[in-house]
Amino acid sequence: MKDTLYLAWRYLAYNRIKTAILVGSLTLITFLPVGLNVIVGQSAKELTARSEATPLLVGAKGSPLELALNSLYFESETPALTTYSEAVRIEEAGLAQPIPLYVRFRSRQHPIVGTTLEYLDFRGLEIASGRRMAVLGECVLGSRVAASMGVGAGDTVVSSPESVFDLAGVYPLKMHVVGVLKPSYTADDGAIFVGLKTAWVIQGLVHGHQDMAAPEAASGVLKREGDTITANASVVQYNEITPDNIDSFHFHGGMSGYPISAIIAVPRDQKSGTILMGRYEADDEISQIVQPATVMNELLGTILTIREFVVAALLLVAIATLSTAALVFLLSLRLRRREIDTMSKIGGSRLSIGALLVSEIVAVLLAGVLLAGLLTVLTAQFGEGLIRALLLG
């Protein structure tokens, strides 16, 4: 047997390109369905872990999936906006702790998450360097953002305009980085956290500008009617919040009408959660409450169905590949007819010659399966990081 295996090895090594192509094809066709299964399994685990850790989400009526994706992973379009009054309503009901979120703006590709400090506690996010945001205009960076932007506490980041051509829209705000979070290996690593009011500053709802009562602003005043001053466009608006100008920042209108994208509701207990959900059942209710785990499971159900289709397609490809491999082996046998005849003529036993040919096929199949196994192990080992990088940006 040792001699047979040696001859088989010599043949495969000599025809290394043909062998490599066969092994490569078999590896891929074995690995793809198995690897896909592992990846989908890990993705599902990754998605459900986050959704299961978030009991309830409240937002304006619309797509529950959009609400969940935006609030959990800071992905997808901004859902229909609700108002801060919704958070107040939950707070006043005493059934759950509301954690408002305003996920709308970005700094380059990184989402800016306007929220309260309770969010950091709720997600168990710890500071790696610096401190939490405390004052208007401050921000805390997720670990991946800090690494990719190369910034840390003491630096600044600038919010991006929503549209380059929207001159009357949102102006960039230079924010002061006061802290960087420890890696949590979740979507939080890729986000920039600011106070809710800072998010409203980015939108321009809270703003600061030069004192219109001051003599140097006189050229910008159009008219004065009692306490009301109407200014023209030459008034200097601040795009950075500093100790010198922070007092000039002010709200127009009541805070309860200001927009937020969602509220994470953390019920006091299961019963409170059920009651809270019941309160959003009314037909005339303009808000919706969703259980993120349910929403994500529905999404996963769709993904799993797609996976089944993909696996079915891969099986067909596998049959085609194996047929081609069989054809290659048969053609190879025909090409080696003379070699087989020579071995027979000089007295090679049928068993040895047969074993030689079979062991070559088995070696190729085995190499393909082993490599596929190795790839699967590597996928299981490092796939999670890959998924985070791909799914969570």
Next chain:
Amino acid sequence: MISISDLRFRYSEGGFALHVPELAVESGERVAIIGPSGSGKTTLLNLIAGICSPQSGRVVTNQVNLSGLADGARRDFRIRNIGLVFQEFELLEYLNVLDNILLPYRINASLDLTKKVRQRAVELAGMMGIGDKVSRNVRQLSQGEKQRVAVCRALLAEPPLLLADEPTGNLDPTNKDRVLDILVEYAESKGSTLVTVTHDHDLLSRFQRVIDFKQFYDLSSQVP
């Protein structure tokens, strides 16, 4: 060494038929077989080696009636008792020189590949003038060198019978003489029988007997 009586053979496809009423080759004899192409010289070697089986008649090689043996037993007999040399060398291109020489020991369990056999293979290669090329792939060898590798392969099991089918047919005059010298010297030194099919009449003086296959060809054409 070889005794043939009333041998009749016909391929299942094609009209070729062979009839050899009597043929005997003594042990240690060097015999050349000549004759026109297609007259059945190679077929006769195949029958003597037990590669083909006759429809009737007897072929006794080294005192064994091959016609009475099963295929597996004939292969075992062949690999231990007969060294075959072919015109086209029939080397395995994916093996190096040494592995080609050792091939018979790797494809039949009745031969045991020992350290001694490996040593003999290296010595044989040295005697053939290819001792410095044992680790080379056979594709890197000249025609003459390839045939010497094929001869080494045939001689390694020290067979009592050598069957060579136009062993010099593809060689230049220098290599032709060299290869034939090797075969003759081996046969003389070991007392082996050498049966060679050849078209080259210049080589006939090296043999003790020449069998003109024309006589069998004429008989063959009369086979119904």
